[in-house]
Amino acid sequence: MQQGGGSETEVTWEDQQNINKFGRLNNRLHELEDEIKFAKETNDNLEDASNELIITDEEVVRFQIGEVFAHVPKDEVEDRIEQMKEVTSQKLEKLEEEKESVLAQMSELKKILYGKFKDSINLEED
Secondary structure, eight states, X not given: OOOTTOOOOOOOHHHHHHHHXXXXXXXXXXXXXXXXXXXXXXXHHHHHHXXXXXXXXXXXXXXXXXXXEEEEEHHHHHHHHHHHHHHHHHHHHHHHHHHHHHHHHHHHHHHXXXXXXXXXXXXXXX
């Protein structure tokens, strides 16, 4: 367990549980960052689609449903895109809140673990 010039500190069961919890939270943080990135890209794409729809002068446009394009009235497509943007924005907000919660929990665990193990443990990403 010795790294750097740190002193030998016994790892208790509770310490190991905290280390494991930190690892799980760190994994979840990376998952959340990926999900947030995807949600932002989706939101941007929906915004672009909405802007393109404003520019078009056609009354019936092609709208992708699954893997199929269907001819749908422009007004209905505008409504669907707005609904999709709203759902994506809500999902993005929830993901951001969860990320903040995970970061707060990780910060608390860092204080506890660095308090006990000092430089014998590395919780930072390189």
